[in-house]
Amino acid sequence: MNMKEFSARTALSAHTLRYYEKIGLLNHIHRSSNGHRFFTEKDLEWVTFILRLKQTGMPLESILAYAKLRALGKSTNQERQTLLEQHRAKLKSRIESEIQHLAALDEKIEYYILHKTS
Amino acid sequence: MNMKEFSARTALSAHTLRYYEKIGLLNHIHRSSNGHRFFTEKDLEWVTFILRLKQTGMPLESILAYAKLRALGKSTNQERQTLLEQHRAKLKSRIESEIQHLAALDEKIEYYILHKTS
C-alpha cells in the first residue's frame, strides 16, 4: 500500500512514519520505481506492535533496541523474549498503581460530593 | 520543612519544585527570613496529589487548570469535581486498554516460548 493508505491505517502521519524509518524503527521499506515507499501487511503488523509498546509507555529508544534485535533474526529470540518479559512486568505494576490512583481519585471525588454546600 | 527535606519526601529535585512554583502549580509557599522556602505538610499533600495526577497521565497544563480553580476557593468545587470525574473516566479507559495490551504481550511472549529452537 502507498504512504497515504498506510498513514490512514496506522493513524500516524507520513512525517511520523518517515521519522520512524529514519531513526531505524522501520527497516527495509520497499520503494516503487519512482522512489515512493510502499508498505506491506507485515509492515502494518510491525507498526501495530510498535504502537502497542508505545501506548504502554515504552520509550522509542527501547522499542528501537527491540527492533535492532529483530533485524538480527532468530538468534536474538531469547533476548527479545526477555525484553518483552521485563516490559510485561513494568506494565503490570503500572496497571496496579493506576488502579490505586483510581481509588484515590474516587475518594477525592466522593469528598467533593459530601461537601457540597448546595 | 526546608527544601532538602521536601525534595526528599516528594522525590522531586529542588529544580523541579522551583519550576512547579514558577509555572503556578505551587502557590503561597512560605519563606523564612533569609528568603529560603519552607514547606508545610499541606504543601506535601498537594504535591502528592499533583504527582498522582501526573502519574496517571495528566499533563501539567491540566493540573495547572485544577490548581487555579483550587486557588479560587470553595466556589469552584463543582468545577473541580467535574474535572476529576473526566480524568477518572480517561484513567479507567486507559487501564482497560493497558490490560488488553498486557494480554497481547502475553501472546507474543507465548509465541517466543513455543518457537524456541533449543
Next chain:
DNA sequence: TCTTGACCTAGAGTAAGCTCTAACTTGTAA
C-alpha cells in the same frame, strides 16, 4: 500544456517537562 496531488529529501522548528549554569547570599562548624 498545465495543474493537481501524492510523494520525496534534508534539515529547521516546536512543545512539554524538566535540568543545569552562573553568580550570589547565608548559616554553621572547625
Next chain:
DNA sequence: TTACAAGTTAGAGCTTACTCTAGGTCAAGA
C-alpha cells in the same frame, strides 16, 4: 575566619517525539 553546605534568582540548555518547511520529482486528468 574561613570553608562548606544549602539555599536563592534569571535564564539558558536539553531530551523526546514529533511536526513542519523548502524545494524538488513525477504521473494522471482537464
